[in-house]
Amino acid sequence: MWDQAATKLPAGPHGLDPALVARVQRERILDATARAVADLGYQDVTVAKILDRARISKLTFYELFDNKEQAFLAAYDDAVAQALRRVERACAAEALAPPAQRLEAAVDALLGFLAEEPEVARLCVIEVLAAGPTGRQRRAATMDRLADLMAALLAEARPDRDLGPIAARALVGGAEEVLFTAIERGESDLTALAAEIAATQLRLIDG
Amino acid sequence: MWPRADVKLIAGPHDMPPAEVLEVQRQRLLRALTRMVTRKGYAATTVRDLLGESGLSRRTYYDLYVDKEACYLDAFALIAAEIEGRATAALEEGEDPEERIRSALRAVATFCVQEPDAACACLVESLAAGQPGRDARSDLIGRLADAFAPDIEALGASGPSTAILARATIGGVFELLYGPLARRDVERLADLRDEIGDLPLVPLAAR
Numbered sequence: 001m002w003d004q005a006a007t008k009l010p011a012g013p014h015g016l017d018p019a020l021v022a023r024v025q026r027e028r029i030l031d032a033t034a035r036a037v038a039d040l041g042y043q044d045v046t047v048a049k050i051l052d053r054a055r056i057s058k059l060t061f062y063e064l065f066d067n068k069e070q071a072f073l074a075a076y077d078d079a080v081a082q083a084l085r086r087v088e089r090a091c092a093a094e095a096l097a098p099p100a101q102r103l104e105a106a107v108d109a110l111l112g113f114l115a116e117e118p119e120v121a122r123l124c125v126i127e128v129l130a131a132g133p134t135g136r137q138r139r140a141a142t143m144d145r146l147a148d149l150m151a152a153l154l155a156e157a158r159p160d161r162d163l164g165p166i167a168a169r170a171l172v173g174g175a176e177e178v179l180f181t182a183i184e185r186g187e188s189d190l191t192a193l194a195a196e197i198a199a200t201q202l203r204l205i206d207g
Numbered sequence: 208m209w210p211r212a213d214v215k216l217i218a219g220p221h222d223m224p225p226a227e228v229l230e231v232q233r234q235r236l237l238r239a240l241t242r243m244v245t246r247k248g249y250a251a252t253t254v255r256d257l258l259g260e261s262g263l264s265r266r267t268y269y270d271l272y273v274d275k276e277a278c279y280l281d282a283f284a285l286i287a288a289e290i291e292g293r294a295t296a297a298l299e300e301g302e303d304p305e306e307r308i309r310s311a312l313r314a315v316a317t318f319c320v321q322e323p324d325a326a327c328a329c330l331v332e333s334l335a336a337g338q339p340g341r342d343a344r345s346d347l348i349g350r351l352a353d354a355f356a357p358d359i360e361a362l363g364a365s366g367p368s369t370a371i372l373a374r375a376t377i378g379g380v381f382e383l384l385y386g387p388l389a390r391r392d393v394e395r396l397a398d399l400r401d402e403i404g405d406l407p408l409v410p411l412a413a414r
């Protein structure tokens with residue numbers, strides 16, 4: 001789970017379960033990684049810069065991660081898992097609604113999550129593309145999942161049209177490009193953008 | 208314009224003016240750069256790699272560029288101008304607005320098939336080349352979006368949604384090209400070029 005605010009552990013001896021301590025420390029590292037990457041860009045982040053922000057020891061970092069790439073990918077995976085859970089929940093809540101309405105709910109849920117966490121949004125949408133071949137693969141897997149959701153909605157909405165997975169991928173990619181630009185420009189009002197993207201894609205679905 | 212092939216300089220005495228020699232060397236260097244960043248990624252590519260791949264001396268290199276970033280951005284500008292030139296020329300060819308946009312995007316895909324290294328250096332590695340790389344890519348999409356705007360408007364868009372739709376349309380196709388370009392899967396790129404004919408590229412045009 002992506003933790004909104006890094007939890008503080010009590011100083012000195014405590015009777016906390018070591019697994020719980022490790023989990024809290026892991027969350028602090030992931031949170032610090034997102035902040036470091038947002039400030040400096042992936043290439044210029046070092047483990048030391050993450051440690052500055054996480055305020056944990058080097059030893060603790062290396063007990064949990066081998067390097068900055070591993071911490072970055074863990075932060076990415078956690079954030080994406082949480083975002084996709086929100087999207088799936090939003091779709092499920094509208095299970096009986098027409099596909100266009102479910103698409104709108106899904107876009108709202110995704111952009112709502114990103115708007116709450118600007119540093120995580122930057123990590124997931126922009127910096128992952130700078131994180132080498134592994135980062136690219138992780139991002140491709142996320143895009144595949146979003147495209148699958150879109151393809152299912154398209155097939156349901158427009159059984160008359162043969163809108164295959166390529167079309168779904170292009171639509172998701174197009175929406176992502178617009179989102180990418182908004183995050184780059186530091187436009188905070190992602191919800192207005194969400195409405196705009198959803199509206200244009202609805203026109204496709206409604207034909 | 209983007210040089211399609213390396214020009215060989217004749218060894219030994221010749222009467223080519225020095226400025227012309229430098230231009231030939233610049234083109235050779237930029238082509239070498241696209242091969243290197245495509246193979247190793249922008250971050251891992253060093254000036255030493257560029258010297259090895261191009262056969263240029265360190266001195267000639269630094270006569271041309273202050274660093275790797277300047278060299279990359281110069282290559283990007285030439286490749287982007289080539290992509291833009293081909294897309295806007297193709298835009299003239301279609302019978303109706305939708306076909307014109309399709310033809311422009313097909314021209315971009317054709318460039319990717321013909322020059323996968325240059326296209327990958329431009330469309331994939333720009334996202335790994337920090338803020339200047341991302342800005343250059345965003346400007347390219349913005350120029351293409353401006354060129355598409357009259358046709359997007361002819362399809363029913365107006366106001367600020369014209370720019371958003373144009374960006375989403377271009378971004379959607381860039382997303383499709385991104386994965387195969389990163390893998391230099393030329394066969395897949397050739398298939399994609401043909402599939403652009405069937406895509407609901409412009410959401411408004413889907414009927």
